[in-house]
Amino acid sequence: MARAGRLRALEERLRRTIPLTGAMAVQVTEWDDEGLRLRAPLAPNSNHHGTLFGGAASALAILTGWSLVHLRLGELGLDPDLVIQRSAMEFEVPARGEVEAMAIAPDPSRWDRFLRALDRWGRARIEIRVELWAEGSRIATLRGAYVALTPPV
Amino acid sequence: MARAGRLRALEERLRRTIPLTGAMAVQVTEWDDEGLRLRAPLAPNSNHHGTLFGGAASALAILTGWSLVHLRLGELGLDPDLVIQRSAMEFEVPARGEVEAMAIAPDPSRWDRFLRALDRWGRARIEIRVELWAEGSRIATLRGAYVALTPPV
Numbered sequence: 001m002a003r004a005g006r007l008r009a010l011e012e013r014l015r016r017t018i019p020l021t022g023a024m025a026v027q028v029t030e031w032d033d034e035g036l037r038l039r040a041p042l043a044p045n046s047n048h049h050g051t052l053f054g055g056a057a058s059a060l061a062i063l064t065g066w067s068l069v070h071l072r073l074g075e076l077g078l079d080p081d082l083v084i085q086r087s088a089m090e091f092e093v094p095a096r097g098e099v100e101a102m103a104i105a106p107d108p109s110r111w112d113r114f115l116r117a118l119d120r121w122g123r124a125r126i127e128i129r130v131e132l133w134a135e136g137s138r139i140a141t142l143r144g145a146y147v148a149l150t151p152p153v
Numbered sequence: 154m155a156r157a158g159r160l161r162a163l164e165e166r167l168r169r170t171i172p173l174t175g176a177m178a179v180q181v182t183e184w185d186d187e188g189l190r191l192r193a194p195l196a197p198n199s200n201h202h203g204t205l206f207g208g209a210a211s212a213l214a215i216l217t218g219w220s221l222v223h224l225r226l227g228e229l230g231l232d233p234d235l236v237i238q239r240s241a242m243e244f245e246v247p248a249r250g251e252v253e254a255m256a257i258a259p260d261p262s263r264w265d266r267f268l269r270a271l272d273r274w275g276r277a278r279i280e281i282r283v284e285l286w287a288e289g290s291r292i293a294t295l296r297g298a299y300v301a302l303t304p305p306v
Contacts, residue, residue, distance in 0.1 A: 017201035020209050023176030048170035054219070054237040055212025056173050062208040084207040088241045 003031050006071055014063070024056060026063065035104045036068040042097055042134075052095035052139065057132055060101050061142035062087055065128035068103035069146050072111070080118065080148040085125065089142045095134035103130045114148075122150040156184050159224055167216070177209060179216065188257045189221040195250055195287075205248035205292070210285055213254045214295035215240060218281035221256035222299050225264070233271065233301040238278065242295045248287035256283045267301075275303040 001009070011028040014021040025044050030037040038060065045056035062084055070082055106114070106126060117124035125147045132140040154162070164181040167174040178197050183190040191213065198209035215237055223235055259267070259279060270277035278300045285293040 013201065017199075018206050018208075019197050019199065020173075020176060020206055023173060023197075044172050044176075046170075046172065048166065049234070049236075053171050053173055053212075054240075055171075055215040058211040058215060058240065059206075059208025062211060066207075081202070083202075083247070084244050086241075086243055087207075087211065088239075090239055091237050094236070 003071075003075075006074060007031055010067055010071060014067070018063070020059065021063065024060065026060065028067065029100075031068075031071060033105060035102050036064060036071060037103075038064045038067065038101045040099050040101075042095070042099065045099070049094065050096070052099055052134070054091055057091065057095070057099070057140050058087070058089055058142070060099065061089060061130040061132055061140065062144055064101040064103040065130045065142065065144040066146060068105065068128060069126060069148070072105075073148065076115070078118075078150075080150045082146055082148050084144055085147045086145040087142055089140060091140045093137060093139050095132070095139040097135045099139070100133045101130055102133065103128055118148050118150065122152070124148050156224075156228075159227060160184055163220055163224060167220070171216070173212065174216065177213065179213065181220065182253070184221075184224060186258060188255050189217060189224060190256075191217045191220065191254045193252050193254075195248070195252070198252070202247065203249070205252055205287065207244055210244065210248070210252070210293050211240070211242055211295070213252060214242060214283040214285055214293065215297055217254040217256040218283045218295065218297040219299060221258065221281060222279060222301070225258075226301065229268075231271075231303075233303045235299055235301050237297055238300045239298040240295055242293060244293045246290060246292050248285070248292040250288045252292070253286045254283055255286065256281055271301050271303065275305070277301050
């Protein structure tokens with residue numbers, strides 16, 4: 001399946017299985033060798049200041065990192081259980097508009113180590129960096145550690 | 154205002170100003186000297202495994218820590234801008250039921266330092282620990298750093 005088809009399948013899967021992605025109006029927008037981009041409008045994700053609610057920012061960032069690893073594994077025909085284990089987020093400036101989340105593709109050597117560990121042990125961890133941008137400024141950064149686990153056959 | 158009234162006012166404020174709290178069906182349940190408890194059902198906050206979506210867990214924890222600081226300041230007649238600056242979360246086990254978030258009251262000496270700094274500089278930071286529990290087990294822990302900022306008069 002080409003990447004465009006995988007993106008549509010991902011968005012459909014998120015909407016069907018994670019109700020909050022509907023409430024947040026998350027859209028899957030772009031995937032290339034640099035990473036994966038998701039987008040969310042401000043209104044359903046805003047707070048009492050009329051800026052982006054920190055909890056929504058965190059949810060969007062966690063979801064974007066997860067989605068990148070899920071897509072990359074899917075390209076290889078792999079679909080292990082994939083969960084977030086740890087996250088650290090810096091909230092840099094308030095966001096006053098639509099938010100774009102960018103999960104940055106890990107460099108090839110880290111990705112290969114992750115795949116080898118998953119193949120060998122049935123369990124592997126990878127850290128993904130996700131940046132959130134709004135109106136031309138970076139507004140937050142997440143480092144998320146995701147664990148993939150191949151269920152026993 | 155008694156604490157019960159402040160809790161109801163908080164829930165009403167969250168629902169009115171942070172749309173995602175409605176989508177998550179967050180309830181403000183209890184506040185005492187140990188801390189503040191919020192609760193959310195699993196269904197609107199679940200993922201493709203039928204367990205709690207990590208993004209929803211993170212949003213609930215960030216909200217609970219914010220709410221505790223907001224309530225404690227409100228008791229003193231203070232209502233500064235209050236935002237999350239940094240968060241670190243450990244996802245320990247999957248949650249398969251309703252989730253309770255407990256923001257743990259900071260010890261008095263840390264709280265007093267926070268108040269003194271806010272009074273003196275108009276800006277202060279405090280770290281709050283939030284635990285998430287489901288079906289009798291702790292499922293995740295957040296450390297959130299919140300910044301209070303008194304706008305210039």
